[in-house]
Amino acid sequence: MYSLLQHSQITWEIRYQYFGLVKSYYQNEITLYDFKKKFMERYVSADECLSLLESKQVFFTPCENSLYFEILISDIESYCQCYSGQADVDESVNDIGSTEFKNLLNEIYQEMKLYLNEK
Numbered sequence: 001m002y003s004l005l006q007h008s009q010i011t012w013e014i015r016y017q018y019f020g021l022v023k024s025y026y027q028n029e030i031t032l033y034d035f036k037k038k039f040m041e042r043y044v045s046a047d048e049c050l051s052l053l054e055s056k057q058v059f060f061t062p063c064e065n066s067l068y069f070e071i072l073i074s075d076i077e078s079y080c081q082c083y084s085g086q087a088d089v090d091e092s093v094n095d096i097g098s099t100e101f102k103n104l105l106n107e108i109y110q111e112m113k114l115y116l117n118e119k
Helices: 002-013 015-026 032-055 065-082 098-115
Strands: none
Touching (some): 002 065, 065 098
């Protein structure tokens, strides 16, 4: 449980990187492929950072804002895992399509804007 709290704080520390990435995708400045790649790089680097901190026995108290933001980021990670591009070609594939991905990300983008007081 404590690892989850630590991970949420690391995610919170780079919240504007995540927000900028979601915003860039929402505004069609980057492709879905580039979004997934950059998002997963950040997500994995947060995991690596957590592993390093834990190996050095560095612990900190996460702020309460980090917990809700972690949920949003975890949702995006799940959407990235569920999108393979195959549903756009074959409706029988049990994945989300690019339109559904964009709609789901739009919902999170709107929540992030409110949560981070962005316009």
